[in-house]
Each structure stands twice: as structure tokens, then as C-alpha cells.
Amino acid sequence: MVSAFGSTDTPTTNGYDPVTLATTMAQWVIDWGLDGIDVDWEDFAAMNLQNGQAEYWLISFTETLRSMLPAGQYLITHAPVAPWFSGDLYPTGAYVIVNENAGYAIDWYNLQFYNQGATEYANCTTLIDTSTTTWPHTAIFQINFDGEVPLDKLVIGKPAAPSDATNGYMDTSLLATCVQQAMSQGWSGGVMTWEYPDAAAPWIAAVRADSWPV
Incomplete structure (x- = not known):
């Protein structure tokens, strides 16, 4: 797969036409025989306008x-920050509306539960069950219930090392515990991480040890 955009790219703010840009990127995926595309759209300026655009x-x-890129032949994923699923904070809907209208086209969400504050998503409770009032209703099961996003589409994203993010790091033992707890409650979305080489095979094995051991 290829990842599009990222933290330094602001395609909406910069006025790029979404249809033209998506057409170009989809054709690139096809031409190079890739499995699909991950939409790592992080245009905070555009989202914070809250005008629906x-x-x-x-x-x-x-x-x-x-x-x-037909379903079943290609993957399309998104990597939003978890707070964008808070209907309380984004009256125009943010990713709740994106999912409502285009969720059928998205295979899963690589949720960024990091870089959202030193105390946010820092333990199993606020990550899985009930987020803090800073980013209300954005823990895994709250996004599932309030945002009506299937549990198997919600992937927990965490940095692999403290240096890989400003904040939000969990050591592998704690993260493995959280993953197991979520799994025991019916979640099966999996985990994504940022970034290699910190997120190599030993990190992966440790995080999945209590839920999907290898």
C-alpha cells in the first residue's frame, strides 16, 4: 500500500480538487500494482474551520x-486522529459524517491515539472504554457506539517508542493488556504503529502476545 498526505500536507486548505487528486492517486496505485492506499489526511486547518468543507x-x-479501486480488489484505509470522531467537538461532524457518507468505501480506520496530549489515551480505560473530557466520546467503544463505526474497522494506533511521537506512547506490556481487554469485549480491529524500525518484529510480537500470540 501507499500512504497519501501526512502531517505536513494540507490538500484541502491548498485548494486541491478532491476528485482530480483522487483520480491521479488511484491510477498510480493501479499502474504500480499496489494493494491500495491509506489516506493519512491531517489538514487540521481545514477541519478546524468547521464549515463542512x-x-x-x-x-x-x-x-x-x-x-x-473496487472493493475486494483494493484496500482503502484512513488514518484520522481519534478526536475527529467527537461529535461534541465538531458540530459539522468531522469523521462521523465522513463515515456516515463514505464509510462503505473505507476498509478500516488507523486511529491515531497519540499526539493528542500527554494524559490522553494513556491507559486502557481512556483508550478503550471512556475517553477524557478533553476529547469526549473518542475511545474505541465510544466511536463504535456514538459514531456507528463497526468494531472491526477500528484499529488502535500507537507510537512504537517515546521518540516516535510527541506523546501517547504506551510500553508494549500495557498496550498488550489494553488490546487483550478490548478483544475480550468483542473488538477485533488490530493495531497499527508508527514507526519503523522501532516497530519491528519484536514490538509486534510483544503487543499481540496476550491476544494474537505468535
Whole structure:
């Protein structure tokens, strides 16, 4: 797969047409025989305007990708920050609206539970069951219930080492415990991490040790 955008790219703010851009990227995926594309859209300026344009852009971009990259043949994933699923904080809907309109085209969400504050998503309770009031209703099971996102589409994203993010790091033992707890409650989304080489085979084996041991 290829990852699009990232923390330094602001395609919506910069006025790129979502249909044209998605068409170009989808064709690139096809031409190079890739498995799909991960949409790591982090245009905070656009989302924070709360005028609905960010949501419209993401929906149009995603639907165009899927029109060219059929389900079952190609993967389309998104990597939003977890707070964007808070309907309380984003009256225009943010990713709740994106999922409502284009969720059918998204295979899963690589949720970024990091870089959101030193005390946010720092333990199993706030990561899985009930987030803090800073980012309300954005723990895994809250996104599932309030945002109506299937549990198997919610992937827990955490940095592999303290140096890989500003904050949000969990050691592998604690993260493995959280993953096992979520799994025991019916979740099966899996884990993503940032970044290699810290997130090599030993990290992966440690995190899945209590749930999907290898």
C-alpha cells in the first residue's frame, strides 16, 4: 500500500480538487500494482474551520478512490486522529459524517491515539472504554457506539517508542493488556504503529502476545 498526505500536507486548505487528486492517486496505485492506499489526511486547518468543507472534501476524495479501486480488489484505509470522531467537538461532524457518507468505501480506520496530549489515551480505560473530557466520546467503544463505526474497522494506533511521537506512547506490556481487554469485549480491529524500525518484529510480537500470540 501507499500512504497519501501526512502531517505536513494540507490538500484541502491548498485548494486541491478532491476528485482530480483522487483520480491521479488511484491510477498510480493501479499502474504500480499496489494493494491500495491509506489516506493519512491531517489538514487540521481545514477541519478546524468547521464549515463542512473538510468533510465534503474527504467524502468526495474517498468515493472517487473507491470508484476506481473496487472493493475486494483494493484496500482503502484512513488514518484520522481519534478526536475527529467527537461529535461534541465538531458540530459539522468531522469523521462521523465522513463515515456516515463514505464509510462503505473505507476498509478500516488507523486511529491515531497519540499526539493528542500527554494524559490522553494513556491507559486502557481512556483508550478503550471512556475517553477524557478533553476529547469526549473518542475511545474505541465510544466511536463504535456514538459514531456507528463497526468494531472491526477500528484499529488502535500507537507510537512504537517515546521518540516516535510527541506523546501517547504506551510500553508494549500495557498496550498488550489494553488490546487483550478490548478483544475480550468483542473488538477485533488490530493495531497499527508508527514507526519503523522501532516497530519491528519484536514490538509486534510483544503487543499481540496476550491476544494474537505468535
